[in-house]
Amino acid sequence: MTTICLIPGDGVGREVVPAAAQAIATALPAVRFLNARAGWDCFVRTGSALPEETLRAVKAADATLFGATQSPTTGEAGVRTHSGQPVTYRSPILALRKEFDLYANLRPAAPLVASARALDLLIVRENTEDLYSGRERREGDTAIAERVITRRGSERIARVAFEQARRRAAQRDCSGRCAKVTIVHKANVLKVTDGLFRECCLNIAKGYPDVEVDEMLVDAAAMWLVRDPSRFDVIVTTNMFGDILSDLAAGLVGGLGVAPSGNVGAGRVAVFEPVHGSAPDIAGRGAANPIGAMISAAMLLDHVGEPAAAANLRRAVQATVRGGLTTPDLGGMATTQQVTAAVCDILRASTRATSAAQPSWATM
Ligand code: NAI
Ligand code: MG
Numbered sequence: 035m036t037t038i039c040l041i042p043g044d045g046v047g048r049e050v051v052p053a054a055a056q057a058i059a060t061a062l063p064a065v066r067f068l069n070a071r072a073g074w075d076c077f078v079r080t081g082s083a084l085p086e087e088t089l090r091a092v093k094a095a096d097a098t099l100f101g102a103t104q105s106p107t108t109g110e111a112g113v114r115t116h117s118g119q120p121v122t123y124r125s126p127i128l129a130l131r132k133e134f135d136l137y138a139n140l141r142p143a144a145p146l147v148a149s150a151r152a153l154d155l156l157i158v159r160e161n162t163e164d165l166y167s168g169r170e171r172r173e174g175d176t177a178i179a180e181r182v183i184t185r186r187g188s189e190r191i192a193r194v195a196f197e198q199a200r201r202r203a204a205q206r207d208c209s210g211r212c213a214k215v216t217i218v219h220k221a222n223v224l225k226v227t228d229g230l231f232r233e234c235c236l237n238i239a240k241g242y243p244d245v246e247v248d249e250m251l252v253d254a255a256a257m258w259l260v261r262d263p264s265r266f267d268v269i270v271t272t273n274m275f276g277d278i279l280s281d282l283a284a285g286l287v288g289g290l291g292v293a294p295s296g297n298v299g300a301g302r303v304a305v306f307e308p309v310h311g312s313a314p315d316i317a318g319r320g321a322a323n324p325i326g327a328m329i330s331a332a333m334l335l336d337h338v339g340e341p342a343a344a345a346n347l348r349r350a351v352q353a354t355v356r357g358g359l360t361t362p363d364l365g366g367m368a369t370t371q372q373v374t375a376a377v378c379d380i381l382r383a384s385t386r387a388t389s390a391a392q393p394s395w396a397t398m
Contacts, residue, residue, distance in 0.1 A: 035064050035065065035066050036062060036064065036065050036066070036096050036338050036340060037065075037066045037067075037068060037094065037095045037096050038055075038058065038065060038066070038067055038068070038095055038096065038097055038098070038099060038334065038338075039067075039068045039070055039091045039092050039094070039095035039097070039098040039099070040052075040055055040067050040068065040069050040070065040098075040099050041070050041071070041072050041073075041088065041092075041098060041099070041100045041101060041126075042069075042101040043072055043073040043100065043101040043102050043103040043104075043126070043312065044073040044074050044075050044101075044102065044103045044104040044312040044317075045102060045104055045311070045312025045313055045314050045317035046101070046102065046310070046312060046313040046316065046317045046322035047073070047100075047101020047102040047103065047312055048101065048317075049317070049318075049320070049322045049324070049370050050101055050102075050308060050322050050323070050324045050326065050327035050370065051099060051100075051101040051327055053324035053327060053328070053370055053371070053373070053374040054099060054324060054327035054328045054330070054331040055067060055099070055331075056374055056378055057324075057328050057331060057347055057350070057351075057374065057377050057378060057381065058099075058331050058334075058335065058343075058347070060377075060378045060381040060382055060385065061335065061343040061344075061346050061347045061350075061381050061385060062335065062340055062343040063385075068091040068094065068095055069091075070087065070088040070091040070092070071085060071088055072084045072085070072088050072100075072103060072126040073103030073104060073126055073312075074103060074104040074105070074106055074123070074312075075104075077123055083103070083123055083124060083125070083126050083129070084124075084126040084129050084130065088126075089133065092130065092134070092303055092305070093303060096302075096338045097303075097304045097305070097306065097334045097337055097338050098130075098303070098304070098305045098306065098334075099305075099306050099307070099327070099330065099331055099334055100126075100127060100130070100305050100306065100307040101307070101308070101312075101327065102307070102308065102310060102311045102312045102313070103125065103126050103127065103311075103312060104311070104312040104314065105123070105125055106123055127297075127305070127307065130297070130305055131161055131162070131297055131305075132162075134299055134301060134303040134305075135162070135299045135300065135301065136161060136297035136298060136299040136303065136304070136305060137160065137161050137162045137187065137190060137191065137299050137300075138158060138159075138160070138161060138190075138191055138194040138297070138298045138299065139158070139159040139160075139161040139276065139280075139295060139296070139297055140156060140157075140158060140159075140194075140198065140295060140296040140297075140298065140333070141156070141157040141158075141159060141276070141280035141283065141284075141293070141294075141295045141309070142155070142156045142157075142294060142329075142333070143155055143156075143157070143263075143280070143283035143284060143286060143287050143293070144287060145286075145287045145288070146287070146288060146292060146325070146351065146352050146355045146356075147352070147355055147356050152263070152264035153263040153264065153286060153287065154267075155263060155266040155267060155268070155269065155283065156198055156202065156267070156268045156269070157268075157269045157271070157276055157279055157280045157283060158191060158194055158195040158198060158268060158269065158270045158271070158276070159191075159271060159272075159273060159275075159276025159277065159280060160187060160188070160191040160271070160272050160273050160276065161273060161297060162187060162273070163182050163183055163184060163187045163272070163273055164181055164182065164183065164272045164273035164274050165179050165180075165181050165273065165274050166273045166274060166277075167180065167181075167182040169182065181224070181227050182227075183227040183228070183230050183231050183272065184230075185230065185234055188230060188231045188234035188235065189234045189237070189238055190300070191270060192215075192217075192234055192235040192237075192238035192239070192270055193238055194270075194298070195215050195235075195268050195269075195270035196215055196238060196239065196241070196242040196245050196268075198268055199213035199214060199215050199242070199245045199267060199268040200213055200242070200244065200245060202267065202268065203244075203245075205341075212267075213244060213245040213246065213267060213268070214245065214246040214247075214248060214266075214267040214268065215235075215239065215242075215245055215246070215247055215248070215267070215268045215269075215270055216248045216249065216250055216255070216265075216266055216267075216268070216269050216270070217231075217232060217235040217236070217247070217248070217249040217250070217270055217271070218249070218250050218251075218252050218255045218269050218270070218271040218275055218279065219231055219232050219249065219251065219252065219271065219272065219275070220251055220252050220253075220275070221251075222251060228272070231272055232249065235249075235270060236249075252271070252275045252279070255269070255271075255275075255279060256278075256279060256282060259279065259282055259283060259286070260282070260286070263283070263286060280293075280295075280309070281309075284309055288364060289363060289364075290308075290309055290310040290326065290363075291308075291310060291322070291323030291325060291326055291361065291363040291364065292323060292325045292326050292329065292364070293308065293309035293310065293326050294306070294307075294308060294309065294326055294327075294329035294330035294332075294333055295307055295308070295309050295330060295333075296330065296333045296334070296337065298337070304334070304337050306330040306331065306333050306334040306337070307327075307330055308326030308327045308329075308330050309326060310326055320369040320370050320371060321361055321362055321363075321369065321370065322361065322370050323360075323361040323363050323364065323370070323373070324361075324370050324373055324374055324377075325351055325355070325373070328347060328351050328377065329348065329351060331347060332344040332345075332347045332348045332351075335347065343385075346381055346384055346385060347377075347381065349380075349384070350377045350378075350380040350381045350384065351377055353380050354373060354376045354377050354380060357376070359372065359373060359376050360373065361373060
């Protein structure tokens with residue numbers, strides 16, 4: 035039985051995670067859910083944005099589905115909690131990535147409906163280094179950010195990218211060499227840091243003769259993603275370039291409401307999450323698109339070794355969108371619950387009741 039930890043979080047996270055959980059339970063009846071808390075509301079109530087019992091649930095599960103959490107504005111960050119103690123708030127997803135060394139951020143982009151562009155790519159973004167290492171300082175009127183790139187960090191992210199390229203090629207079942215990794219960097223300017231990143235990626239590439247290797251400067255990559263995304267299969271890149279390019283790629287396939295992601299590392303823990311945040315402007319109205327969370331759930335099912343359930347879930351989501359049943363962000367009028375019910379109906383029709391197992395729910 036597969037055990038999945040659910041962390042809805044705040045705002046629309048509380049709408050899209052239950053929706054995706056319903057879809058998972060329909061696609062894979064032999065599943066057990068652990069419900070866990072994190073986020074701003076949890077912080078205000080308990081004094082912790084990521085309680086110990088949530089970390090235990092994440093560790094106990096085969097994988098975690100995370101919704102979104104809300105970050106307080108600066109003024110709110112120093113609030114007193116129920117115990118009267120002022121505490122500083124830290125983003126739970128960043129804390130989870132750090133706690134479990136989830137160094138690889140997987141961001142696929144593929145259209146849900148037939149599209150004029152041939153586009154089916156995966157951005158593998160390094161999640162722990164680069165300009166986001168937190169080494170920033172002011173020296174008088176000069177502000178300095180240090181860019182940290184290591185051999186260890188670069189080699190391990192490159193390995194993930196080449197493994198993913200192989201896995202995608204196997205799923206496509208194409209004859210001959212159809213896996214490709216494009217190393218995206220700016221080594222012409224950032225000669226030392228991106229020079230090291232590039233060198234490491236090219237070294238790792240030698241171990242994957244079955245995977246085609248290409249490289250591209252990040253500015254050119256942005257242009258080609260818009261002009262002809264069919265040039266790309268897997269892109270491997272550093273933290274900040276990956277952050278920016280993956281939002282660009284999400285924009286090409288329907289926007290934030292449908293963009294999925296996964297955070298994986300060397301250990302057993304893996305956390306899958308829609309790319310969007312808590313969307314306070316639409317939270318509580320039943321207007322949130324559950325598809326980003328559902329495709330993240332499909333990635334999770336692939337990760338835990340349930341590719342058939344993953345493929346069924348993806349097909350059900352595609353059929354629902356193709357049928358024109360969409361939330362307002364995709365131009366439709368359907369609610370979160372109507373989209374979810376449609377996806378589950380299609381899943382039920384396609385999933386033969388081979389198992390009498392019922393999903394079980396537990397709260398942690
Ligand atoms: P956001 O992603 O929450 O919203 C941006 C826009 O996209 C809004 O117009 C929103 O209505 C729309 N949108 C987002 N998700 C949608 C969905 N499922 N269906 C339909 N439309 C959707 O980003 P924003 O507004 O910058 O941030 C809001 C809060 O979320 C902030 O507190 C931010 O810190 C937090 N956040 C959390 C993330 C996480 O937990 N991983 C990631 C990004 C933001
Ligand atoms: Mg981002």
